[in-house]
Amino acid sequence: MKDIKVFAPASVSNVGPGFDIMGFAINEPGDEIVLRKRSDKNIVITKITGDNNLLPLDPALNTTSVAVAAVLKDCGIETGLNIEIRKKMGIGSGLGSSAASAVGGVYAVNELLELGLSKDELLKPAMTGEYAASKAMHADNVAPALYGGFILVRSYDPIDIIKLPVPGTLYCSILYPGIEIRTCDARRILPRSVKMKTAVSQAGNSASFVTALLTKDYKLMSRSIVDSLAEPFRSRLIPGYDEIREAALAVGAINCNITGSGPSMFALSRSKSKADEISKAMLKASSKFTKKNKSYVSGINKKGPRII
Amino acid sequence: MKDIKVFAPASVSNVGPGFDIMGFAINEPGDEIVLRKRSDKNIVITKITGDNNLLPLDPALNTTSVAVAAVLKDCGIETGLNIEIRKKMGIGSGLGSSAASAVGGVYAVNELLELGLSKDELLKPAMTGEYAASKAMHADNVAPALYGGFILVRSYDPIDIIKLPVPGTLYCSILYPGIEIRTCDARRILPRSVKMKTAVSQAGNSASFVTALLTKDYKLMSRSIVDSLAEPFRSRLIPGYDEIREAALAVGAINCNITGSGPSMFALSRSKSKADEISKAMLKASSKFTKKNKSYVSGINKKGPRII
Numbered sequence: 228m229k230d231i232k233v234f235a236p237a238s239v240s241n242v243g244p245g246f247d248i249m250g251f252a253i254n255e256p257g258d259e260i261v262l263r264k265r266s267d268k269n270i271v272i273t274k275i276t277g278d279n280n281l282l283p284l285d286p287a288l289n290t291t292s293v294a295v296a297a298v299l300k301d302c303g304i305e306t307g308l309n310i311e312i313r314k315k316m317g318i319g320s321g322l323g324s325s326a327a328s329a330v331g332g333v334y335a336v337n338e339l340l341e342l343g344l345s346k347d348e349l350l351k352p353a354m355t356g357e358y359a360a361s362k363a364m365h366a367d368n369v370a371p372a373l374y375g376g377f378i379l380v381r382s383y384d385p386i387d388i389i390k391l392p393v394p395g396t397l398y399c400s401i402l403y404p405g406i407e408i409r410t411c412d413a414r415r416i417l418p419r420s421v422k423m424k425t426a427v428s429q430a431g432n433s434a435s436f437v438t439a440l441l442t443k444d445y446k447l448m449s450r451s452i453v454d455s456l457a458e459p460f461r462s463r464l465i466p467g468y469d470e471i472r473e474a475a476l477a478v479g480a481i482n483c484n485i486t487g488s489g490p491s492m493f494a495l496s497r498s499k500s501k502a503d504e505i506s507k508a509m510l511k512a513s514s515k516f517t518k519k520n521k522s523y524v525s526g527i528n529k530k531g532p533r534i535i
Numbered sequence: 536m537k538d539i540k541v542f543a544p545a546s547v548s549n550v551g552p553g554f555d556i557m558g559f560a561i562n563e564p565g566d567e568i569v570l571r572k573r574s575d576k577n578i579v580i581t582k583i584t585g586d587n588n589l590l591p592l593d594p595a596l597n598t599t600s601v602a603v604a605a606v607l608k609d610c611g612i613e614t615g616l617n618i619e620i621r622k623k624m625g626i627g628s629g630l631g632s633s634a635a636s637a638v639g640g641v642y643a644v645n646e647l648l649e650l651g652l653s654k655d656e657l658l659k660p661a662m663t664g665e666y667a668a669s670k671a672m673h674a675d676n677v678a679p680a681l682y683g684g685f686i687l688v689r690s691y692d693p694i695d696i697i698k699l700p701v702p703g704t705l706y707c708s709i710l711y712p713g714i715e716i717r718t719c720d721a722r723r724i725l726p727r728s729v730k731m732k733t734a735v736s737q738a739g740n741s742a743s744f745v746t747a748l749l750t751k752d753y754k755l756m757s758r759s760i761v762d763s764l765a766e767p768f769r770s771r772l773i774p775g776y777d778e779i780r781e782a783a784l785a786v787g788a789i790n791c792n793i794t795g796s797g798p799s800m801f802a803l804s805r806s807k808s809k810a811d812e813i814s815k816a817m818l819k820a821s822s823k824f825t826k827k828n829k830s831y832v833s834g835i836n837k838k839g840p841r842i843i
Contacts, residue, residue, distance in 0.1 A: 429734055
């Protein structure tokens with residue numbers, strides 16, 4: 228094999244009370260990463276499309292190349308590679324854009340060079356790649372994009388990733404308002420400390436949300452998908468947050484919350500037709516506030532990246 | 536029926552990351568409440584045993600009588616009752632002593648007068664009774680004592696009680712050091728605010744603990760039964776906390792944490808013989824620090840109160 232093309236899924240993170248600890252992968256959008264072997268030992272980013280020239284071509288700074296290099300370093304291998312990155316989602320959209328590009332890179336190099344690494348072994352290199360973009364060692368986008376499904380990140384030190392069962396009938400409607408919120412900016416507006424009772428409430432909702440997921444109790448899911456830590460602050464950064472949320476709930480969404488650090492918002496429902504209806508309602512509500520808004524409707528991605 | 540005798544179980548609360556939100560009932564110890572109809576309309580506490588004269592005989596102040604009166608008020612009934620309370624656990628032990636006495640009261644009066652109230656309808660009167668003792672409207676002991684099993688209290692306003700499945704093979708070893716910690720004192724030493732990352736960690740562990748419970752993953756249960764909010768502070772109030780904990784873990788306990796606001800500590804395990812071994816180890820370790828220590832070994836109580 229001389230080259231490989233891989234699809235790596237976007238992901239919803241900060242799932243309600245799962246701020247910094249929970250995420251899930253979706254079927255679309257997703258980035259495409261193409262790797263081609265070179266005759267020398269250089270790693271070169273030959274092309275990036277769909278990024279509005281926002282992403283660095285310098286392989287020492289780019290998420291995908293840093294992740295690929297981390298895999299090679301872990302294996303003690305020096306191999307030259309050309310990397311082409313086809314971005315299919317907005318940078319700073321809240322959909323795990325950098326995580327998808329990092330995961331696509333580690334998955335592709337593992338397959339292309341037949342390194343035989345497990346997904347557990349690919350996790351850290353992928354996180355290293357995402358660090359290049361976000362300057363934070365987070366796994367709540369990387370892990371869902373890599374493993375697929377719903378992921379709970381119990382702890383970072385040591386890293387403890389728990390794969391939660393995915394209810395078969397869950398669909399996700401996503402609204403991506405046409406603005407960018409940088410993760411570092413969204414993080415800066417958060418307080419360093421919270422009231423004890425807020426922490427208790429968040430723990431109660433996160434435990435309840437997982438219970439709802441595992442027991443397929445969608446009414447409980449709806450009551451418990453509440454973030455008390457970040458969303459009260461970050462919602463102010465999204466024009467029309469209240470209106471978009473109300474529009475989704477009015478047509479029967481289980482929830483409507485921010486994904487990642489925004490500006491995208493996501494709503495869960497139990498059928499494709501309901502998800503379509505919710506998506507339209509969110510898009511319509513958002514059109515009064517921002518331009519160039521996009522929407523996606525997707526099932527939960529259960530497999531992570533794949534060769535295309 | 537002229538009289539009734541009811542057993543109401545003790546309960547473990549603040550289950551690791553379930554501070555203020557999670558509890559479970561145990562088969563022993565448990566209080567006994569005896570109600571007898573009177574010919575007049577007075578509620579009289581005729582006798583309390585096992586309380587070292589610590590509990591009030593005034594029916595306006597006593598947990599059981601306040602809870603009983605709340606049931607009668609809810610039903611618009613005036614009935615005279617003699618109440619006898621047989622305490623079988625320490626006051627301020629961390630085992631839900633006041634909750635057991637309140638739950639025993641509401642269950643007994645409902646059965647004696649054939650009021651036909653559901654457990655959901657008995658919850659609030661029982662909480663009113665516990666309020667008389669703790670001055671706080673908590674449900675994390677009352678709800679497990681009333682319903683049995685593992686209970687998650689997602690929210691207080693409105694009250695939202697979730698019954699979690701109980702793994703069949705779980706046993707609980709309890710060490711009750713011979714000292715008293717008053718709930719209000721244990722609450723006073725807690726900070727009013729916590730770091731954001733502590734709140735995130737608590738949410739991660741509470742979600743993971745529930746996942747472990749529902750999927751019977753005992754290794755995950757062991758890793759996630761960690762309280763970052765209260766236990767770091769309250770452990771200082773328990774002489775030999777570290778030594779008791781280490782002794783339990785050394786012989787194979789899943790965990791060893793404070794129950795309620797202490798001083799009792801509990802450890803989970805998967806067999807009666809292991810629970811006995813853990814209990815002995817905890818008792819031995821504690822004997823260097825406090826006198827008159829007691830231990831209990833019990834399965835999870837799945838039914839709540841019962842007529843005896």
